[in-house]
Amino acid sequence: MRERLLGGAALARVEGEGAVHVRLRDGRVEDVRLRIFEPPRFFEAFLRGRRFDEVPDITARICGICPVAYQMSACAAMEDACGVQVGDEIRRLRRLLYCGEWIESHVLHVFFLHAPDLLGYDSAFDMARDHRGLVERALALKKAGNALVRAIGGREIHPINVRVGGFHRAPRPAELADAARQLAGARAFAHEMVGWTASLPFPDVEEDFTFVALREPDAYAIEGGRMASSGGLDLAPREFDAHVVEEHVPHSTALHARLRDEGRYAVGPLARYALGGAGLGPGAARAARDAGLEPLVRNPFRSIVVRCAEVLHAVDEALQLIAAYAPPDPPAVDVVPRAGVGCGWTEAPRGLLWHRYEIDAQGTIRDARIVPPTSQNQARIEESVRRTVERHVALGDDELRDRCEHAVRSYDPCISCATHFLRLEVDRG
Amino acid sequence: MTLVIGVGNRWRGDDAAGLVVARRLGGLEHEGDATTLVDAWRAGDDVVIVDAASSGAPPGTVRRFDALAAPLPAAHLRSSTHAFGVPDAVELARALGRLPATLRVIAIEGAGFTAGDRLSDAVAGAVDAVVAELARGAAAHARDASTTSRNAP
Numbered sequence: 001m002r003e004r005l006l007g008g009a010a011l012a013r014v015e016g017e018g019a020v021h022v023r024l025r026d027g028r029v030e031d032v033r034l035r036i037f038e039p040p041r042f043f044e045a046f047l048r049g050r051r052f053d054e055v056p057d058i059t060a061r062i063c064g065i066c067p068v069a070y071q072m073s074a075c076a077a078m079e080d081a082c083g084v085q086v087g088d089e090i091r092r093l094r095r096l097l098y099c100g101e102w103i104e105s106h107v108l109h110v111f112f113l114h115a116p117d118l119l120g121y122d123s124a125f126d127m128a129r130d131h132r133g134l135v136e137r138a139l140a141l142k143k144a145g146n147a148l149v150r151a152i153g154g155r156e157i158h159p160i161n162v163r164v165g166g167f168h169r170a171p172r173p174a175e176l177a178d179a180a181r182q183l184a185g186a187r188a189f190a191h192e193m194v195g196w197t198a199s200l201p202f203p204d205v206e207e208d209f210t211f212v213a214l215r216e217p218d219a220y221a222i223e224g225g226r227m228a229s230s231g232g233l234d235l236a237p238r239e240f241d242a243h244v245v246e247e248h249v250p251h252s253t254a255l256h257a258r259l260r261d262e263g264r265y266a267v268g269p270l271a272r273y274a275l276g277g278a279g280l281g282p283g284a285a286r287a288a289r290d291a292g293l294e295p296l297v298r299n300p301f302r303s304i305v306v307r308c309a310e311v312l313h314a315v316d317e318a319l320q321l322i323a324a325y326a327p328p329d330p331p332a333v334d335v336v337p338r339a340g341v342g343c344g345w346t347e348a349p350r351g352l353l354w355h356r357y358e359i360d361a362q363g364t365i366r367d368a369r370i371v372p373p374t375s376q377n378q379a380r381i382e383e384s385v386r387r388t389v390e391r392h393v394a395l396g397d398d399e400l401r402d403r404c405e406h407a408v409r410s411y412d413p414c415i416s417c418a419t420h421f422l423r424l425e426v427d428r429g
Numbered sequence: 430m431t432l433v434i435g436v437g438n439r440w441r442g443d444d445a446a447g448l449v450v451a452r453r454l455g456g457l458e459h460e461g462d463a464t465t466l467v468d469a470w471r472a473g474d475d476v477v478i479v480d481a482a483s484s485g486a487p488p489g490t491v492r493r494f495d496a497l498a499a500p501l502p503a504a505h506l507r508s509s510t511h512a513f514g515v516p517d518a519v520e521l522a523r524a525l526g527r528l529p530a531t532l533r534v535i536a537i538e539g540a541g542f543t544a545g546d547r548l549s550d551a552v553a554g555a556v557d558a559v560v561a562e563l564a565r566g567a568a569a570h571a572r573d574a575s576t577t578s579r580n581a582p
Contacts, residue, residue, distance in 0.1 A: 042543050046440075061440035061460070108464055112521075125517065128524035135525065139467065146465060158460055 020404055022389050029393065032386040033249075034378055034408070047368040052078050052337050052359045053164050059355070059370070060158045063414055065108065068101040068149060069348030070370075071162045072223055077355035078164045080237065081342025082335050089328035090166040092321055095223045097152040097159070098346070099318040100179070102222070103145030105349035106269075106307045106314075109412045110197065111138040114304050117406045118200040137189045141311070144182035148318060151179045166332030173325050180322045183315050190315045191287050193308045198291035203406075205391075206298045207384065210262045211271035212376070214347050220279035220313055221272065223346050228275045231262040237343035240354050246371065257376040264379035267351025268411065269306040270297050284313035300384050300410045307412070337363030348373055350414050374413045381411050432529075433563060434459055434469055436480040436515055443488070443539030443552045447479040450535075453560045463518035467527055474529040479559060480515050481539040481552070488540035489551030491559060496532040535559055 023031040043062050050058060055074040060067035072094060079086065086094075111134070112124040121127040128135040151171055153159020161167050212233075214225030227235040235243060246255040258264045265271075273280075274296050280288065288309045297306055339361040345354040351373030358367040388407040392400055435451025436459045438444040448458045457469060470476045482492065484502075494501055500523075501516040515534060522528050537559065540549035548556065 042545075043440075046545065058440060061438055112464060112517075123517075123520070125520040125524040128521055132525060135521075139464065142464065143468060 020385055020408065022385075022400075022404070024389070024393065027393050029386060029389050032382055032389060034382045034385065044368045044370055047357075047365050050365050052081070052357070052363040052365060053335070055355075055357070055365075056162045056164065057158075057160075060162075062370070062372075065105050065414060066101060066348045066350065066353075067158045068097055068153065068162075069346060069353050071159065072098060072346040073344055073348070073353045073355045073370075074357075075162065075164050076224065076237070076344025076346060077342045077357050078344070078359075079335065079342065080344050081340050081357050081359055082164075082337055084165060084333055084335050086166055086333055087328065089326060090332070091223065093152060093167065093170065093325075093328060096318055096321040096325070097149060097162075098222050099314040099321070100145045100148030100152070102314040102349050103183075103311055103318075104142050104149065105145075106311045107138055107142040107145065109349075110193070110304055110307050110311070111135060111142075113412070114307075114409055115197070115200070117409055118202065118301070118304065137186070140182070141186040141189055141315075144179065144186045144315075147182050148176075148179040151176050163332055165335040166328065166330075168331065170327035170329065170331040172327060173322075176322045176325060180319060183318055183322075187312075187315050187319075190308070190312045191283070194284075194287040194293075194305065194312060195291045197305045197308050198293060198302075200304070202299060202301045203391075203403075204299075205301065205387070207300060207387065209270065209274070209298060209380070210259065210265040211274045212259070212265045212267050212352060213271040213275045214345065214352060215276045216279065218279070220281070220310075220317075221276055221347055225347070227345070227352065229259060229262060229265065230274070231259070233259070233262075237345050237354065240343060240345065240371075241356070241369075244371070244376075246375075255375060256379045257371065258379060264383065265376065266380040266411075267373045267376050268303070269310055269351075270300070270303050271351060272347060273297060273306045273309070280309065281313050281316045283316045284309045287312055300407065303410050303412070337361065350374060350412050351376065372414070374411075377411055377413065381408055381413065384408075384411070431475045431477055431563070431566065432456065432470055434466070434476060434478045436460075436463065436466070436478060440546055442541045442543055442545045442547065443537075443549055444481050444542045445546070445548060446481040446537045446539060446552050446556055449548065449556050450479040450537075450559050450563070453556075454563055463514050464521065466515070466518040467522045467525065470529040470532075472527070472529060475531045476529045477533045477535060477563060478515055479535045479537070481542070482536035483539055483542070484536075486538045487551070488538050488549055489555040490538040491555050492536045492538075494534040494536070496534050497528060501534055535563075 021033045055078055056071040059070040059074045062070050116124050116127045119127060154161035210230045212229045214221035215228040216225040243260050244257055245260055246257050249256050293305050337359055341358045343356045345352055353373055354371045356369040357365055359365055384407045385404050388403050392403045433451050433454045433456030435447035437447040438460055439448055451458045496519045501519055503516040537552055537555045540551055
């Protein structure tokens, strides 16, 4: 069986890198593999022997785009290990911080990674030349998210103010005023983008999904919740690894995740919207309705519309939280380490992010497990790529590569959480 | 006065090279996505960006680019674990008409980018050399700048 490597172009506009291999025979798809060459679990190994209170600083650097998500999940898991519950005020401040990250991460993806695909541009900067006003407003909206992260986190990237138990310092209300002003100024644009993205030309595709997301009774789940699935699961963090099986597949050093009873699944905006869409704030819900967003979105490319609805939700929620803000005093609860295991999760922009730590009585980390959203999505992304190849098998390799890249990008994979290098290989025998 | 911006990730081995240079010169340390680089400078600024590179050159190799004159070689500057890196940020700024007065990029070839908080020896040596070069650089930069067309302040 002759294997022909066609091109070797890196998969562009995906955070980090990964590889897609397709094998075709007589015009039929024989095999599709998403190969993620992750330096295997280096961060988990790196955490062993470190102190329990170092997890926010270290895990923040697993992902340059969602450091807050890693800090929040790490704190949840470590606080569980130490038997600590933070109060409502700290929890709300965490949620506010997280809103900032959702905004900046989603806006980056929508405008600089995904929209160019849907508008037929090779790159975000080609798009920027033709849609300069749009890109400038997107940058301003992203900047508002960054400003919020900086105001609470103490720095725009890799917040230094987060600690296990809460924050080193609670910002004074006046310190949130600039972020509030920027968010208010960008709100109209965030609203317009729900309708604008809904009007983009999408591949006409419907897929079946098993979705997994956190859910909360009276809110759109971000910084906590119980895990729900399409098949009716309702779990606490410690039950995650009884229901989620992670398996090594030969072609990837990342692990494929599946639900024991429901098989491969997807996390992220589509999952959150499907399982908890009723929790969207009234402004975002109305914008979604007006844009004709269906209650259950089964076209992976339409994730861009859901992301915009989530951005609008995060803007509105952030403004409400800022208006009602009372600095938690003290800014953190005391956390005394004890020997044991803790689990915790939150909804990163890309989906459910679960951490598990085992620590000893001195607070030294004995074991760490981190399951990022993108690795949970890997099997499901492969499925979408397979369907994409089946639809476009008659196309030349360059066009086929483009379609596969679009399909992968629609999941907003943060492959830097799980990999190192991506290229497309098409083997037509 | 030159603005030195170091780009990278302090927990990914040699990906911290740019950050270390910036830290030692009192410049701006930029971790994470590069879209915000566009906001890091103003139109009249003289900017030097320092980043790690992964191009196959011997570790510690230092390359210098004039980013106003031509697009950066994206393949060389894919060091960061995110595809939207320095070359993309520069092209975005160019497309939006938001480049600074001068923009140089210094790329330091890394040996390894796996999780860890130490620079390899080759990169540590290159970092020393780049810091010294930039610290001495005010006079040299003024000489370069005099041959670069720029708007009068």
